[in-house]
Amino acid sequence: EIVLTQSPATLSLSPGERATLSCRASQSVSSYLAWYQQKPGQAPRLLIYDASNRATGIPARFSGSGSGTDFTLTISSLEPEDFAVYYCQQRSNWPPSSFGQGTKLEIK
Amino acid sequence: QVQLVQSGAEVKKPGASVKVSCKASGYTFTNYGISWVRQAPGQGLEWMGWISAYNGNTNYAQKLQGRVTMTTDTSTSTAFMELRSLRSDDTAVYYCARDLQLVPFDYWGQGTLVTVSS
Numbered sequence: 001e002i003v004l005t006q007s008p009a010t011l012s013l014s015p016g017e018r019a020t021l022s023c024r025a026s027q028s029v030s031s032y033l034a035w036y037q038q039k040p041g042q043a044p045r046l047l048i049y050d051a052s053n054r055a056t057g058i059p060a061r062f063s064g065s066g067s068g069t070d071f072t073l074t075i076s077s078l079e080p081e082d083f084a085v086y087y088c089q090q091r092s093n094w095p096p097s098s099f100g101q102g103t104k105l106e107i108k
Numbered sequence: 109q110v111q112l113v114q115s116g117a118e119v120k121k122p123g124a125s126v127k128v129s130c131k132a133s134g135y136t137f138t139n140y141g142i143s144w145v146r147q148a149p150g151q152g153l154e155w156m157g158w159i160s161a162y163n164g165n166t167n168y169a170q171k172l173q174g175r176v177t178m179t180t181d182t183s184t185s186t187a188f189m190e191l192r193s194l195r196s197d198d199t200a201v202y203y204c205a206r207d208l209q210l211v212p213f214d215y216w217g218q219g220t221l222v223t224v225s226s
Contacts, residue, residue, distance in 0.1 A: 043216035
């Protein structure tokens with residue numbers, strides 16, 4: 001089973017700052033890595049798939065990078081609505097997949 | 109527009125079964141699969157399994173094998189997830205999500221809270 005480890009667990013930043021979230025896989029997942037945003041009481045929303053492809057309607061301030069075992073989600077300039085929990089997901093052996101434990105992005 | 113609408117909240121006793129539905133609209137149901145994901149209170153996301161709406165093929169998470177069954181009804185574009193022998197740690201919000209190999213969970217249902225309590 002592929003384990004995804006996200007860091008940090010909590011990230012405290014101010015609007016306008018740059019956010020960098022990390023996801024590390026226990027073995028290579030090639031580029032089959034997605035990122036989701038979840039706000040309280042809502043279903044997750046797909047942000048990035050295949051490591052670097054923005055999903056439909058996702059603002060350009062969200063970007064993804066990485067391959068193999070190390071991946072990064074970058075939010076270039078935080079907007080108030082970006083404060084949420086972010087999850088990475090691997091799909092290298094689709095259909096099974098697994099999620100990281102999440103990073104909470106909170107307002108400083 | 110694509111929508112996945114799930115059935116309402118359930119309260120079950122330990123040992124019982126629950127069946128959650130997920131009605132799809134706005135796209136060709138049989139062109140995609142459906143994955144089910146659950147989230148225990150205050151916890152992260154857990155993938156439960158996948159079903160092809162095209163041919164009914166399934167793939168379940170190992171820890172749920174033997175307790176979970178996923179089915180579809182193509183006549184109503186509805187997917188179902190049944191979980192048996194419920195335990196207190198099955199208390200969670202259960203989500204369905206549209207799933208295609210090329211594009212992961214791009215649309216999600218609103219979630220169904222299942223509470224297991226004696």
